[in-house]
Structures are given as structure tokens and as C-alpha cells.
Amino acid sequence: MGVGIEVTNLNAWYGTNHTLQDINLNIPANHATALIGPSGCGKSTFVRCLNRMHETNPIARVTGLVRIGELDIYKDAKPVEIRRRVGMVFQRPNPFPTMSIYDNVAAGLKLNGYTSRRALDEIVERSLKDSALWDEVKDDLKKKSGASLSGGQQQRLCIARALAVDPEVLLMDEPASALDPVSTSKIEDLIFQLKSQYTIVIVTHNMQQAARVAEKTGFFLNGRMVEFDSTHKIFTNPSDKRTEDYITGRFG
Amino acid sequence: MRSFLLARGNSAFADRIFHWLMVLCALSIFAIMLLILAELMLRSSMAWHALHFKFFFKAYFDPVTGLPNYWDPVNGHFSALPFVYGTVVSSLLSLLLAVPLAIGVAVFITEMCPGALRGPLSFITELLAAIPSIVYGLWAVFVLVPLMREYVNPALIQLLGWTGLFSDENPTGLGFTTAAVILAIMILPIISSLTREVMTAVPHSQREAVLALGATRWEMIRMGVLRNARIGIVGAVILGLGRALGETMAVTMVIGNAPEIHRSLLSNGYSMASVIANEFTEAVSDLHRSALIEIGLALFIVTIIVNALAQLLVWAVTRGAPARVN
Amino acid sequence: MKVGENNLRAKLRTLTDGAVTALAILATLLVVTPLVAIFGYLVYKGASSLNLAFFTQIPKPVGVAGGGMANAILGSVILLAVASALGVPIGIGGGIFLAEFGRGSRLAHAIRFTADVLNGVPSIVMGLAAYSLIVVTQGHFSALAGGVALGIMMVPTVTRTTEEMLMMVPHSVREAALALGVPNWRSVLSITVRTASPGIITGCMLAFARVAGETAPLIFTALGNSFWSTSLNQPIAALPLQIWLYAQSAYDDWHRLAWAGALVLIALIVLAVSLVRFVTSRGVLKGAS
Numbered sequence: 001m002g003v004g005i006e007v008t009n010l011n012a013w014y015g016t017n018h019t020l021q022d023i024n025l026n027i028p029a030n031h032a033t034a035l036i037g038p039s040g041c042g043k044s045t046f047v048r049c050l051n052r053m054h055e056t057n058p059i060a061r062v063t064g065l066v067r068i069g070e071l072d073i074y075k076d077a078k079p080v081e082i083r084r085r086v087g088m089v090f091q092r093p094n095p096f097p098t099m100s101i102y103d104n105v106a107a108g109l110k111l112n113g114y115t116s117r118r119a120l121d122e123i124v125e126r127s128l129k130d131s132a133l134w135d136e137v138k139d140d141l142k143k144k145s146g147a148s149l150s151g152g153q154q155q156r157l158c159i160a161r162a163l164a165v166d167p168e169v170l171l172m173d174e175p176a177s178a179l180d181p182v183s184t185s186k187i188e189d190l191i192f193q194l195k196s197q198y199t200i201v202i203v204t205h206n207m208q209q210a211a212r213v214a215e216k217t218g219f220f221l222n223g224r225m226v227e228f229d230s231t232h233k234i235f236t237n238p239s240d241k242r243t244e245d246y247i248t249g250r251f252g
Numbered sequence: 253m254r255s256f257l258l259a260r261g262n263s264a265f266a267d268r269i270f271h272w273l274m275v276l277c278a279l280s281i282f283a284i285m286l287l288i289l290a291e292l293m294l295r296s297s298m299a300w301h302a303l304h305f306k307f308f309f310k311a312y313f314d315p316v317t318g319l320p321n322y323w324d325p326v327n328g329h330f331s332a333l334p335f336v337y338g339t340v341v342s343s344l345l346s347l348l349l350a351v352p353l354a355i356g357v358a359v360f361i362t363e364m365c366p367g368a369l370r371g372p373l374s375f376i377t378e379l380l381a382a383i384p385s386i387v388y389g390l391w392a393v394f395v396l397v398p399l400m401r402e403y404v405n406p407a408l409i410q411l412l413g414w415t416g417l418f419s420d421e422n423p424t425g426l427g428f429t430t431a432a433v434i435l436a437i438m439i440l441p442i443i444s445s446l447t448r449e450v451m452t453a454v455p456h457s458q459r460e461a462v463l464a465l466g467a468t469r470w471e472m473i474r475m476g477v478l479r480n481a482r483i484g485i486v487g488a489v490i491l492g493l494g495r496a497l498g499e500t501m502a503v504t505m506v507i508g509n510a511p512e513i514h515r516s517l518l519s520n521g522y523s524m525a526s527v528i529a530n531e532f533t534e535a536v537s538d539l540h541r542s543a544l545i546e547i548g549l550a551l552f553i554v555t556i557i558v559n560a561l562a563q564l565l566v567w568a569v570t571r572g573a574p575a576r577v578n
Numbered sequence: 579m580k581v582g583e584n585n586l587r588a589k590l591r592t593l594t595d596g597a598v599t600a601l602a603i604l605a606t607l608l609v610v611t612p613l614v615a616i617f618g619y620l621v622y623k624g625a626s627s628l629n630l631a632f633f634t635q636i637p638k639p640v641g642v643a644g645g646g647m648a649n650a651i652l653g654s655v656i657l658l659a660v661a662s663a664l665g666v667p668i669g670i671g672g673g674i675f676l677a678e679f680g681r682g683s684r685l686a687h688a689i690r691f692t693a694d695v696l697n698g699v700p701s702i703v704m705g706l707a708a709y710s711l712i713v714v715t716q717g718h719f720s721a722l723a724g725g726v727a728l729g730i731m732m733v734p735t736v737t738r739t740t741e742e743m744l745m746m747v748p749h750s751v752r753e754a755a756l757a758l759g760v761p762n763w764r765s766v767l768s769i770t771v772r773t774a775s776p777g778i779i780t781g782c783m784l785a786f787a788r789v790a791g792e793t794a795p796l797i798f799t800a801l802g803n804s805f806w807s808t809s810l811n812q813p814i815a816a817l818p819l820q821i822w823l824y825a826q827s828a829y830d831d832w833h834r835l836a837w838a839g840a841l842v843l844i845a846l847i848v849l850a851v852s853l854v855r856f857v858t859s860r861g862v863l864k865g866a867s
Contacts, residue, residue, distance in 0.1 A: 529702060555700055
């Protein structure tokens, strides 16, 4: 089951660049929430603040409150612990190149010390089934390397890897932007199925994608969140003129 | 699964230990440098106190013959002058031979050579750089020395004897010139590959700008590439010098091992590294050994300075990225 | 400006261009020739002397035909084992620091610079340092001293090649590991280092091959030995040392053995250099985008 995310007065910097300004929103549990906006508006930075990946950059800084479930992720826990509860899928698929498919999916568990063979087998199978990759790879789990799959398959592998650690939240940073249309629609179907079990936050450039998969959508512009509402409302009757301009393609 | 992972803790302790372990390993580089310096200074202090700076340029004179007698361990005469002379002469001469060739090769491989040849040629250069000194020395003793003795030295005496630098007093085929030749062969690959690196670091836009003005290929190379890379090329040459200064085995086998100073470039001589290699295990006294270590210390300091200078110059052009295995 | 003058200038420029090209080709030929000559001569002289006895027998007394360099080969192996035990872990650790922890910091800069400078220090100086540190303290020459001398030569080389290989691992791989909540130390070792391991290993091989051929640092540390010895506390034979000894001698038999030994060394070098080229040309990572 997923948990809700509560963001209050979030500000983020890269060095002197004030990338995010006063972000406030509540992301509902067990729903898919899309974040849209033009390039450089800060949506990727925002999502990286949710699993404390933003601070891996030495010149990065964050202030404000992010509460996932009942946990203040900046005060009550260390980054390593947060990242086991909040999974991330990146824009370009990044399976571990020297590992087999099996080892890739099991990586999050094995590297955290989990060794029970039978349990790992079960978890790997379940994760691959959840990410709709099982049928395509079930015969080559240990023989093929993660990097030998096609782009779309690699991304689903990364999703399986993220799911294997049973996170409460799944962050997806433009997961289909590097993929072909067929793989993209497979990923979108996946998100549809997964959102009842996890809280999904998906950053996307593609407004149609947001409309297809997400119940709520947030529009980011220049480091601020302009509007956050149900997807239907954002796309048919936005409250803010800037949102309307973006939706109708006046800029972006 | 969730509960298992939640109970794992944050591994801050393990992370910190790992971090410090890696720092220690990295700091070992400094430690090694300091260790060498400390040990050499410790063991050379005896010679230093006995002889001070005069060690490097004093000349003793044999009372009977009136000839200079620099290095006479049995009688306690220690002057490093002939070794410094030999090192400098053989190194500079080798640079004279190697640098034009090295730059020529670098220019050829980088700018002129057909693409298919580039790989094999750079492979050959890499191999040349990796051959151990002793192997070069072996080849030099049995092939180069007779060659010099039979053909090259007589020719040099005939053609250049008028300069006063080439006399026929040494018929062995050993000596400064032979040492310079084998040194040139050894330092050539380093100078060449480093020159290639700095030449490749010059952006294409520079080349294109010159070509667009209607320059021939050589003019493009001269103005568009070499001019921009010349600091780095100087660095490459200095690096070659550094290697030549410290080269031991090949030089020891062909330089003649005579602690004397003669004007003729064909005469036998001695280098700083060679005298250490030859005399250390049979040193006649503690002072003798200490004097040899002092020579080693001088070599250490000089090569550090030369190499540091060279690195700075090369980094200025290439921004200090790749590692060079010398 | 007269038209004729222009033509003369243009001709001169073209001529110069051609002359320089010819010179460059000449220079290349002059450089390639010694290598071919040395290699060819070595193979010619060495191959005929390379027989089973070379690898299995120790040197015979002066004047007796036959014998081999088996003890020197064993000695070199032992020395290199000591050197690697010292040089490889410390070197890889240093490389990990430079690539994973210190990137861009001034400390890393200084370490990198010092490592490069150390690489250019004459190897005989390393031998002197090991002599002072170990031989004087222990009171006798030893394989340990020789191994340490070679080991401290390996550290800067391995550090730099490890750093180079780790820098080639794309950032996305590290991020993927971190995003899974893997502790940093585990991520560095099990993911980043493992991804770069082919390159790291061949970097070590290159350092290994380089010190395998070193003679000067061993002259007054390992000293050399005419007999079988495996003790770390006694002088030990080494291939390059033996070659030197035999090359300086007056006996044809020993010269023969020296050539064979040189051939063995060259073979090792060619193997190491070729392997490094092979691995780095395929890329550190197979198929990672």
C-alpha cells in the first residue's frame, strides 16, 4: 500500500541557482500524480527532493518539509533509509551492466544484505511479473545481462528492480521519453496497474501521457508550482492563465 | 521485505570507515614521497657533513700525474662532478637526437597518417615505451656498441672531428654518444605520445580556421596546432629529459664507466644512476655508500623538479585528465 | 604585386609542405626501425636459446654448458607477489578515493599530481629507499626489501589507472545504486568498482609487467642469488638481475641465457600491453548506454 506525500515550503538550490521556490502540495496515496511543465522548470529537481537524491550533488541545498506518510524525510531519517522506501526510475534506463537480469532485479535486496535464495527467487519473479517483463525473460534470467535487452525492456527491468524492494512511493522521471511508442504505451499500461498498490509520481514532458495515466496533475513553471488539481480540470478548465497557455501550446 | 529493509539501519558507521580507508590509501602517495626523501636524507647525512656542497664540483688532483681524480673511494676522494657531467651530457645529447624525431612521428601519426595505420603505429610506440631498460641495454651492448665502434664513430670523427668534440682516443664503441643513442630510443616514445596527446587536445576549430585561409597542410599544422600546443610539447620534452636523467641499466651498460671528464663526446664517462648501480653493493666504506646515496638524493630532487615542471606544462594544455604510465 | 612572384611563393609553400611530409615519414620510419630491429634480434637470439632447461634448471657453474634461469623466474614471481600484495590494494584504494570521494577537491588534485611525478622518479631511487628502510634495519639483503621497492613503484601507477577506469563508469549507474538505498560503500565496491573491474585489472597488469622488468631497484635489495630460494628474509634471484649479471660476463653460454631471459620479459610486456589495448578498446562497460 502506498502513502501520501505532504510537501510544505520546499525550496531547493543548485549552488546559487534557486531552482525550486516555495512548493506546497499534497500528493494523494495510491494514485498517480503527474508533474508537467517546460524544460528546466524544476520538476525533475522536485522529484529528486522526494527521495533525497538532490543532495548527492555537493553544491545542492534544500529547505522545507517533506513528509512521506508520517515521516519527515529530512529530519527523521537518513537518505539511505528513505531511498529504500521511495523508489526511482530514471529517464534513461540504467540497468547494472555487469549483472544478469536476475541480479539486477535482486540488487536492491542483495546489496542490503538479504540472502535467502528461495525468497529472492519469489520476489524476482513477482517484480518481473508486475513490470510486465516476466514472459519475455523468464528463460534467460541468469544468462542474459541486463544491458543486452532492448530499451523498453531495460526500462521495465529498472521498474522491476525498483519494485523488488517493495517501496511505498515510486518516482518516475520521464520514464518513457527515451523509448519508442510501443514501449511507451506498455509502460503507461504498467503505471495504470501499479497505481493501486503504490503512490506514483511521474514527471512527464508529454501532456497526453499525463492525461492518460494520472488522476492529479501539477504544473510547474520557473521553479514554482503554478497549479495542482485533478487532471481533468487542468486539461479542460485550468484556473491559471499560464497553465492554459502551456496546455494549449503557446509555449513549452 | 519492507520490514527487513526498514530494520537495516543507515550504515553511517560502515560508510565512514570505508571513506577513511580510501583516504589513507590515497595519502600513501604523499607518504611514499616523504619516505623516500627521509630515508635518503638520513643515509646521506654522513657524506653531506663530510663534504657539503663541494661534493658536486670539487676536483682533486693526483699529485703524481697532475690529472684530475674525482672519484677515488679507496683514498676517500669523493666528487660527484663527473657523474653530473655525464648525466647532463648524455641526457642533453639524447634530447637532441630524440626530440625532432619524436615530434616528427607525432605530427605524422596525428595529422598525416592514414587512419588504418594509426592504430598499429601507436601500438608500436606503446610497446617501445614498455620495454624494460635491461632489454634495451642488452641489445645495446651486443648490437649498438659494435655498430658505433665500426661505423658510426669513425664517421663522426671524420665529419665532425674539426669541432673538437669528436676525438679517436676511445676505440671501444662505448661512451657518451652510444649512451645518448640508446637513451634517445628509450625516451622517444614518451615524448612522441605526449606530444600526440597535446596535439589532439587542440580543438578542431583552430585547424579549420587556418585551413579556411588557404593554408597548406604543413602551414595548418604549424599555425593551427603546434603553435597552440607548444607549451604542452615543451612539457613533453622536459618529461623525456626527466626520464633520460634517471635511466639506469641501459646507460650503465654502454657509457664506459669511467669517472672522468673529457671534452670528446666519444669518450667513456659515467652517470649518476650508473655509479650507484655499479658500486653500491661493493662500497668500500660507509662514507662511500653515503656518498652514493647522496648522489641518489640529488637525482631524486632533480627528477622531481623536472617532472613537476613537465606535468604542469602538459596539464596546461590537456587539463590534466589521463594517466600516463611512463 | 607581380603575378610571377605569387607563383613563386605558392610553389615554395607547396614544396615546403611536401618536404615536411617527407621528413615526418622519414622520422616515423627511423622510429619504427629500432623497434623492429630490437624485437627481431631478440626473437632470433632468444628463441634459439629458449628450451625446457631454461625454465627448469638453475645456473650451472661457470664454464659448464647448459643450465637455466628457473630460480630467477621463481624469484621474480615471489618478488612480484610481495610487490602486488603491497601495491595493488593501496593503489586501488587510492584510485577509488580519487574517483569516488575526492573528485574536484584540491586534495585529489595534489595526490594526482604527486602520483604522476612519482611515476617519473628513477627506479634506482626506490631501491635506495627500500635499502635504507629494510636492508639496513634488518642487517641483510632480502626478497622482502626487493618486493617493497617494487611495491612502492606500483602504487602511483595503479592509483592513476584505477582512477581513470572508475571515471569511465557513467554517473547513471551510480545513481541507480544510490536510488535503491544501497549504502555508499556497498555501491562503490559492488557496483562501480565491479563495473570497471576489467579495466582496473588490466591496469594492474600493466603496472605488474612494468615492475617485472625493473632491475635497478633490486640490485641492493634482493641482491640476487645463484640458488633456489623462497625465503623472504634472504637474497633472491630475479630475472632482470640475472640478465644483467650474464650480459656483463664473458661467457657465451651465459649470454645465450641472457637473451632467452630478455625474450621472456618482452613476451610478458607484449601480452600486457595488448591486453590493455583490447580491454580499453572494447570499452570498460559492455553494452551500457
